[in-house]
Amino acid sequence: MPRERSVLNPILAEGDIGAIVKLRLSLWKEQRDQKSKDCESYEIALRRHTFRSYSQMTILHAFTFNAFGERTYLLDHGDGGATVFDPGMSTKNEQEEFAKFCDDAGIVPTQCLLTHAHLDHVMGAAWIFERWGLKPRLHPQDNLTYEQAPRAAAVYGVQMSDPPAPGDFLSEGERIRCGSSELEVLFTPGHAPGHVVFVEHQQGWVVGGDVLFERSVGRTDLPGCDPLALVKSIAEVLYALPDDFEVWPGHGGATTIGIEKRENPFVNAAGTGMMQRG
Numbered sequence: 508m509p510r511e512r513s514v515l516n517p518i519l520a521e522g523d524i525g526a527i528v529k530l531r532l533s534l535w536k537e538q539r540d541q542k543s544k545d546c547e548s549y550e551i552a553l554r555r556h557t558f559r560s561y562s563q564m565t566i567l568h569a570f571t572f573n574a575f576g577e578r579t580y581l582l583d584h585g586d587g588g589a590t591v592f593d594p595g596m597s598t599k600n601e602q603e604e605f606a607k608f609c610d611d612a613g614i615v616p617t618q619c620l621l622t623h624a625h626l627d628h629v630m631g632a633a634w635i636f637e638r639w640g641l642k643p644r645l646h647p648q649d650n651l652t653y654e655q656a657p658r659a660a661a662v663y664g665v666q667m668s669d670p671p672a673p674g675d676f677l678s679e680g681e682r683i684r685c686g687s688s689e690l691e692v693l694f695t696p697g698h699a700p701g702h703v704v705f706v707e708h709q710q711g712w713v714v715g716g717d718v719l720f721e722r723s724v725g726r727t728d729l730p731g732c733d734p735l736a737l738v739k740s741i742a743e744v745l746y747a748l749p750d751d752f753e754v755w756p757g758h759g760g761a762t763t764i765g766i767e768k769r770e771n772p773f774v775n776a777a778g779t780g781m782m783q784r785g
């Protein structure tokens with residue numbers, strides 16, 4: 508197993524994490540012990556949450572929501588504020604789990620960002636707006652998908668409330684302040700026409716949506732997909748980042764640029780992946 512993998516499971520690597528995270532972890536353990544007496548699903552809730560401390564102030568939390576196993580991220584700014592990425596909470600339970608987590612951790616979400624607008628990434632947008640008044644910000648080329656998400660949900664037979672009007676559109680190269688962190692918006696079309704990723708260059712991590720997964724890549728068989736554009740986004744945008752940058756994808760566990768360059772069977776740095784390069 509590659510060495511980098513060990514740092515990607517912070518719950519197991521307690522020794523690596525800072526004091527704030529230890530505090531949070533003990534809080535979670537306490538809650539779990541208390542709750543497990545009368546709530547069997549709490550263990551599942553705990554397993555569905557993981558996090559990584561990037562500084563004393565910055566913690567990235569990952570939740571798994573909805574029927575598509577989508578990863579919703581919450582960046583704790585360390586100053587009481589937080590950024591929500593791709594809100595996918597789709598049931599009352601998932602909404603309550605997220606709200607309780609924020610309340611217990613003393614976090615109030617202050618902005619909502621989308622990597623793209625497929626329905627699994629926006630199912631919680633209406634609830635986020637209702638609860639915290641946040642309009643999601645997305646790239647304009649995904650706005651049509653965003654508006655049509657409830658119709659797409661109906662096709663899949665899942666219920667979804669109409670999302671709010673979006674906030675200010677994201678632009679390529681824009682820098683977004685999140686407490687002491689700063690995210691750069693990089694344009695990565697292919698899986699969706701207006702797909703973007705958010706890169707924290709100082710701390711070395713990416714909220715990557717459905718572009719690059721652990722040993723896999725985003726689907727290219729949906730309306731608006733472009734397989735060549737996806738390969739280009741991975742090879743020219745993501746693989747241009749340093750090897751030790753951690754990628755937190757829209758589905759599944761975290762990985763690093765270096766691991767995927769070596770081992771991704773679809774797009775590897777040697778150019779021998781399964782996807783044809785343009």
Ligand SMILES: [Zn+2]
Binds near residue numbers: 623625698699717
């Ligand atoms: Zn998607």
Ligand SMILES: [Zn+2]
Binds near residue numbers: 575577627717
């Ligand atoms: Zn997705």
